[in-house]
Amino acid sequence: MRALTSCIGPWCVARCLSDLLLICHWVCVSVSHSTDFEVHRNWLAITHSLPVSRWYHENTSEWTLDYPPLFAWFELGLSHAARHFDPDMLLVENLNYASPSTVLFQRLSVIFTDLLFIYAARECCRCVQDQKGSRDVLNRPSFVLAVLLLWNFGLLIVDHIHFQYNGFLFGFLLLSVAKHLQRQHLQGALLFSVLLNLKHIYLYVAPAYGVYLLRSYCFTQDNKDGSVSWSSFSPLRLLALGGIVASVCALSFGPFIAMGQLPQVLSRLFPFKRGLCHAYWAPNIWALYNTLDKILATLGVRLKLLQEAGLPRASMTGGLVQEFQHSVLPSVTPSITLVCTLLSILPAVASIWFRPRGARGFLRCLLLCALGSFVFGWHVHEKAILIAILPLSILAVENREDAGIFLVLTTTGHYSLFPLLFTPAELPIKVSLMLLFTIYSFTALRKLYSGRGSLLRPLESVYLLGLVGVAFACEVAFPLSPWQQKLPFLPLLATSVYCSLGVCYSFLRLYASLLRPPGKPKQP
Amino acid sequence: MQTWSLVSMCVLLGIVVRWGVSLNSYSGAGKPPMFGDYEAQRHWQEVTYNLPLQEWYSNTTENDLNYWGLDYPPLTAYHSLVCAYVAKTINPEWVDLHKSRGYESPAHKLFMRATVLVADLLIYIPAVVLYCLYLTDGSTKKKVCTVFCFLLYPGLILIDYGHFQYNGVSLGFALWGVLALGLGWDALGSLAFCLALNYKQMELYHALPFFCYLLGKSVKLGLMGRGLFLLVRIASTVLVTFALCWLPFLSDPGDAMQVVRRIFPVARGLFEDKVANAWCSLNILIKIRSILSSDSQIYISFACTLLAVLPSCVRLLMKPTFWQFKLALVRGIQLIILPLFLKDGLLVPYAVTSLAFLFFSIYLLSALEHCSEEELRLGAFHKLLFCLPKLDLFYISVSAMAGLSVVTVALVPPTHLPDLFPVLVSSTAFLHFLGTFIYFNIVQFSEPPSRKSQKKND
Numbered sequence: 001m002r003a004l005t006s007c008i009g010p011w012c013v014a015r016c017l018s019d020l021l022l023i024c025h026w027v028c029v030s031v032s033h034s035t036d037f038e039v040h041r042n043w044l045a046i047t048h049s050l051p052v053s054r055w056y057h058e059n060t061s062e063w064t065l066d067y068p069p070l071f072a073w074f075e076l077g078l079s080h081a082a083r084h085f086d087p088d089m090l091l092v093e094n095l096n097y098a099s100p101s102t103v104l105f106q107r108l109s110v111i112f113t114d115l116l117f118i119y120a121a122r123e124c125c126r127c128v129q130d131q132k133g134s135r136d137v138l139n140r141p142s143f144v145l146a147v148l149l150l151w152n153f154g155l156l157i158v159d160h161i162h163f164q165y166n167g168f169l170f171g172f173l174l175l176s177v178a179k180h181l182q183r184q185h186l187q188g189a190l191l192f193s194v195l196l197n198l199k200h201i202y203l204y205v206a207p208a209y210g211v212y213l214l215r216s217y218c219f220t221q222d223n224k225d226g227s228v229s230w231s232s233f234s235p236l237r238l239l240a241l242g243g244i245v246a247s248v249c250a251l252s253f254g255p256f257i258a259m260g261q262l263p264q265v266l267s268r269l270f271p272f273k274r275g276l277c278h279a280y281w282a283p284n285i286w287a288l289y290n291t292l293d294k295i296l297a298t299l300g301v302r303l304k305l306l307q308e309a310g311l312p313r314a315s316m317t318g319g320l321v322q323e324f325q326h327s328v329l330p331s332v333t334p335s336i337t338l339v340c341t342l343l344s345i346l347p348a349v350a351s352i353w354f355r356p357r358g359a360r361g362f363l364r365c366l367l368l369c370a371l372g373s374f375v376f377g378w379h380v381h382e383k384a385i386l387i388a389i390l391p392l393s394i395l396a397v398e399n400r401e402d403a404g405i406f407l408v409l410t411t412t413g414h415y416s417l418f419p420l421l422f423t424p425a426e427l428p429i430k431v432s433l434m435l436l437f438t439i440y441s442f443t444a445l446r447k448l449y450s451g452r453g454s455l456l457r458p459l460e461s462v463y464l465l466g467l468v469g470v471a472f473a474c475e476v477a478f479p480l481s482p483w484q485q486k487l488p489f490l491p492l493l494a495t496s497v498y499c500s501l502g503v504c505y506s507f508l509r510l511y512a513s514l515l516r517p518p519g520k521p522k523q524p
Numbered sequence: 525m526q527t528w529s530l531v532s533m534c535v536l537l538g539i540v541v542r543w544g545v546s547l548n549s550y551s552g553a554g555k556p557p558m559f560g561d562y563e564a565q566r567h568w569q570e571v572t573y574n575l576p577l578q579e580w581y582s583n584t585t586e587n588d589l590n591y592w593g594l595d596y597p598p599l600t601a602y603h604s605l606v607c608a609y610v611a612k613t614i615n616p617e618w619v620d621l622h623k624s625r626g627y628e629s630p631a632h633k634l635f636m637r638a639t640v641l642v643a644d645l646l647i648y649i650p651a652v653v654l655y656c657l658y659l660t661d662g663s664t665k666k667k668v669c670t671v672f673c674f675l676l677y678p679g680l681i682l683i684d685y686g687h688f689q690y691n692g693v694s695l696g697f698a699l700w701g702v703l704a705l706g707l708g709w710d711a712l713g714s715l716a717f718c719l720a721l722n723y724k725q726m727e728l729y730h731a732l733p734f735f736c737y738l739l740g741k742s743v744k745l746g747l748m749g750r751g752l753f754l755l756v757r758i759a760s761t762v763l764v765t766f767a768l769c770w771l772p773f774l775s776d777p778g779d780a781m782q783v784v785r786r787i788f789p790v791a792r793g794l795f796e797d798k799v800a801n802a803w804c805s806l807n808i809l810i811k812i813r814s815i816l817s818s819d820s821q822i823y824i825s826f827a828c829t830l831l832a833v834l835p836s837c838v839r840l841l842m843k844p845t846f847w848q849f850k851l852a853l854v855r856g857i858q859l860i861i862l863p864l865f866l867k868d869g870l871l872v873p874y875a876v877t878s879l880a881f882l883f884f885s886i887y888l889l890s891a892l893e894h895c896s897e898e899e900l901r902l903g904a905f906h907k908l909l910f911c912l913p914k915l916d917l918f919y920i921s922v923s924a925m926a927g928l929s930v931v932t933v934a935l936v937p938p939t940h941l942p943d944l945f946p947v948l949v950s951s952t953a954f955l956h957f958l959g960t961f962i963y964f965n966i967v968q969f970s971e972p973p974s975r976k977s978q979k980k981n982d
Contacts, residue, residue: 425634428543428641436536443529 037106037163038096039063040075041089047072048079048090052255056265060092066268070197070252078109110159116171121149123178124394141397144444148393149174153414153437154386157421157430166383169199170390177366177391181359185217189241193248200269201384204373205366211349212362213241226355276332280492282382283416283499284375285340286332291497297327337378344372351514360395364514367391371507382420382496385413385503396445403445404455405509408464411438412502415467418475419492427475463502470498530668531653538649538675539641546637546685556626562636562688563626564592565604566618572601573608574621577772581783586621595786598769599722603693607639640684640692648696649675655699659706694724701734706846710738710754711761718765725787733849736837740844 042061050058055065055072065072079090086101088094125142137143159167172195179188192209195202218241221232256265281287299305326332348368352361370387374380389410396406414434421430445455456464474491478484552560571594575586580601583589594601611618618624618632656671684692697720704713717734720727738758745751773779840849 425547425630429540432536432539432543436533436540439529439533439536443526 035063037098037103040106040163040165041097041102042092042095043067043072043075044079044082045090045092045094047076048082049092053259053261056256056261056268058092061095064268066271068197068200068252068269069256069265070194070248071199073252074198081105081109106163110163110165110167113165113168114159114171117155117167117174118150118171120171120174120178121146124149124174124181127178127181128394128397139444139447141448144448145393145397147444148396148441149390151437151440152386152390152393153433154383154389154417156433157417158383158386164383166386169195169202170386172198173202173205173387174390177363177394180212180362181394183359185213186240186244189213190244190248193245197248197252202387204377204384204387205369207345207349208352208362208366208369211353212356212365214238215353216356216358216362217241222356228353276337276378278379278381280382280419281496282374282380282384283412283496283503284377284380285500285504286337286376286380287496287500288504289329289332290326291493293326293329296329300328334378337376340376341373344376345369347511348372348514360398361514363391363395364510367395368507368510368514371503371510375504375507382416385409385416389413397448400449400452400455401513403449404457404460405506405513407441407445407456408460408502408509409506410441411464411467412499412506414438415471416495416499416503418471419495431475463505467498467502470494527657527664527668530664531657531671534668534672534675535649535653537672539645541676542641542644542681542685543637545681546640548686550633550636550686550688554628558591559626560688565688565690566627566632566636567592567625568594568601568604569608569611570619570621570624572605573612573619578776578779581779581786589786591625593786595789596724597722597787598773598783599719600690600724603643603690603723610639611635636688637685640688640690643690644684644692644696648692648699651696651699651703655703655706659703691724694720694727696720697723698727698730702850705734705737705849710741711757714738714758714761715765718762719769722766722769732837733840736840737844737849740841743841744844 038061042063043065046055046058046065055069058064082089082105085105086099088099089097089102089105091097125146128142128145130140130142155167155170158164172191176188176191176195179185179191189209192202192206196206215228218234218238219228219230219232220234220237221229223229253262253265256262276286277290281290345368348365352365355361357364367388370384370391374384374388377384389406392402392406392409395402397403414437418430418434421427449455454461474495478491483490550560550562552558552563571580571587575584579587581589581594583593587593608619614635615631618627618635652674653671656667656674660667660670662670680691680695683689697716701713701715701717701720704710704716714734717727717730721731739755742751742755742758745754747755767774770780770783773783
């Protein structure tokens with residue numbers, strides 16, 4: 001077996017694993033799906049049955065089209081294939097239609113589009129430098145990265161069980177990052193423009209792209225001390241970039257601008273009427289803020305400092321997405337979150353302007369933009385943590401400190417996805433897959449950096465062990481306890497608060513690693 | 525990477541695949557009045573919980589044996605009783621006498637599937653892991669691959685988690701028996717195998733190799749000394765185990781005989797549900813049923829089965845090494861029951877798990893190609909089938925199986941041959957069985973290569 005594996009590249013072994021992965025996806029075909037399934041079915045119906053002018057006005061279903069137009073074109077393409085499986089799913093009136101052929105088609109479409117993700121993962125693995133030596137295939141950084149990307153627990157659940165096309169979209173993101181790592185900036189820019197026009201949530205990381213491309217691509221040279229050499233500015237490159245972005249946007253938005261529907265499209269894409277937090281609080285700073293507000297309110301009522309009647313009704317996690325007023329602390333508006341987000345990513349962006357560290361510095365900045373937007377953003381979905389986790393995998397296999405941060409962020413982030421799958425039927429699968437990924441990431445990264453001490457600091461290890469306790473309490477102990485009826489939101493609250501601690505901590509550590517001057521010895 | 529982490533990852537993957545398959549349909553779902561094996565297991569929980577032990581296997585007003593009467597040995601009944609106690613605490617409606625017939629609900633399906641997974645986790649999976657880690661040769665990676673292939677074996681997953689049965693329990697016990705024998709703990713091995721036998725009478729297929737190996741080993745140790753001591757220990761272990769399992773039925777010999785009659789229903793005939801065996805295949809050429817009477821069929825079938833396994837058992841008696849014992853065990857008959865899966869709507873899981881298994885067998889087999897022909901002792905095999913090189917044979921058989929699977933699903937059989945496809949599947953399965961049977965006979969009877977492990981087991 002050793003002879004066999006040493007002569008085939010790590011990619012071949014990883015490809016064998018990716019075959020197994022596709023097979024596992026098939027196995028999940030029968031698992032129950034979420035509302036997102038109906039969302040996408042509805043979009044297939046809208047794009048297939050209605051003229052383009054009606055796409056962003058249609059609201060028969062509550063799940064209106066709220067992705068950019070390029071995604072609508074993508075759904076149109078899919079709908080032509082869907083016709084052969086079950087034409088009834090393409091009728092707009094067929095709300096919540098979920099015949100077996102429909103489910104099969106939808107799942108197949110995710111599996112099929114995931115091929116792009118597999119290709120992107122392969123490109124990323126090619127960018128990772130393997131040390132020369134007699135290292136066994138299974139211990140090479142490129143192989144570890146392949147498994148960490150392809151078997152990412154979060155992606156598996158969100159795409160294949162919960163149902164979305166994130167694999168497809170992350171394929172574009174990772175491919176774009178890989179192109180930048182390979183110094184093919186124009187291709188990277190093209191891929192990112194396409195991505196932005198497929199799902200606008202990636203605006204989170206647009207500042208990183210913008211500043212990096214401007215600084216490191218448009219300015220062809222640096223001064224000797226690393227600062228900007230204004231004379232080396234290349235208008236041609238700027239024009240090329242601008243041209244690429246403009247043409248992709250034109251392709252996507254063109255027809256709607258021509259029909260004068262741009263304001264309508266934008267209002268659908270950015271629905272700020274939704275609340276500060278999603279029905280289930282994403283583990284960000286606002287979850288901690290909300291909890292503090294709740295605690296202060298309860299204390300205030302107990303200590304007779306506040307009137308209970310004067311407090312707004314608590315339904316932050318009641319399952320409905322509403323606007324919410326805080327009781328004690330000042331209310332948070334979308335503009336406040338925008339300002340906080342911009343302030344949080346400013347140091348990172350400034351860092352790659354003043355001290356560019358090449359493509360890996362760009363990757364770090366991208367991570368920080370994604371994580372900053374997650375921590376401070378308005379109406380963030382917990383799934384957005386994947387935008388930070390996947391690129392961090394690339395850094396984790398190359399740098400020891402990043403590996404430690406990766407372990408904390410990934411385990412915490414993945415655990416925060418548990419409430420997405422809440423039926424008892426899904427419990428064994430989500431626990432087994434989570435354990436599988438966690439065991440692999442810990443053992444593989446430890447092996448990669450063996451001999452230089454533990455990857456995790458003691459406090460971090462204690463925190464992660466605490467996750468096990470929280471998991472047990474929320475999944476097993478709480479449903480069987482008497483508080484289940486009185487305080488049904490308690491497990492969600494506990495999960496989100498506990499995970500936000502881990503996420504915010506990882507954010508701070510990543511910042512520290514970016515802002516630390518190069519060459520300074522790392523703390524043990 | 526550390527062994528424990530690799531093994532735990534394999535086990536977790538095995539659990540994911542098993543649970544994924546179990547979310548699909550089960551045997552007899554939504555098909556009154558008889559439903560299927562799932563309803564049979566639920567019914568046994570109902571019977572064992574509500575009725576006194578003496579009535580479990582008898583036809584009474586409360587217990588209609590025509591509706592999925594108990595036909596497995598007592599250990600299955602005790603297992604059903606334990607599950608019934610759990611079921612009662614969760615939802616008494618699941619085991620209400622008579623009223624719960626045909627009970628189907630998502631929660632109940634979850635419970636039943638969970639019982640299969642728990643049984644597997646407690647009995648089958650640990651046996652597989654320990655067997656592959658301690659009794660297979662090769663590097664750690666090879667052992668882990670073996671664990672992986674074992675756990676991903678589609679046949680068992682589909683039958684247990686798709687169709688719905690508890691084969692993992694009896695196979696697990698039998699594997700514990702093999703493990704114990706391999707480590708030299710003969711009494712414990714016999715105990716485990718007796719438990720397997722008392723769970724499902726189908727384990728009788730493996731009884732002869734166990735018997736011959738242990739007898740041969742005792743004879744080799746000397747019937748006047750240690751051999752006799754060993755024989756006595758094994759015999760008493762077997763008797764005590766059987767006695768303990770059958771204890772509640774032994775108070776009345778009539779009860780015990782009724783159980784035996786239920787377990788070995790010789791009146792059912794040879795062709796039950798077109799399972800893969802020689803008779804089904806032979807029947808294509810000669811209409812056996814019309815030539816022979818029911819009794820003669822039974823005697824001839826018994827005689828032929830005995831003849832088929834006799835050579836390997838004699839060899840095992842003369843040369844009781846663990847290697848020979850393992851070879852003899854391979855004679856366990858493997859049933860490919862695609863039509864049964866189709867009846868239960870399990871085509872997708874069937875395709876998926878078969879594909880997974882094939883992929884990994886192919887990858888492992890290509891590793892095997894690096895072994896010398898001598899190790900595989902295929903020289904003699906080739907002499908028999910001189911026209912077909914080894915690799916082509918593998919791909920031919922894979923293509924045949926794939927082709928049959930596709931054809932069975934996609935095409936409708938001609939009206940004058942309605943059972944064409946199930947019979948073809950059975951015949952193909954039997955041909956495969958025959959092929960591997962001959963191969964392993966050759967392997968067992970040719971000179972084994974000198975191996976370090978061989979000496980260790982002797």
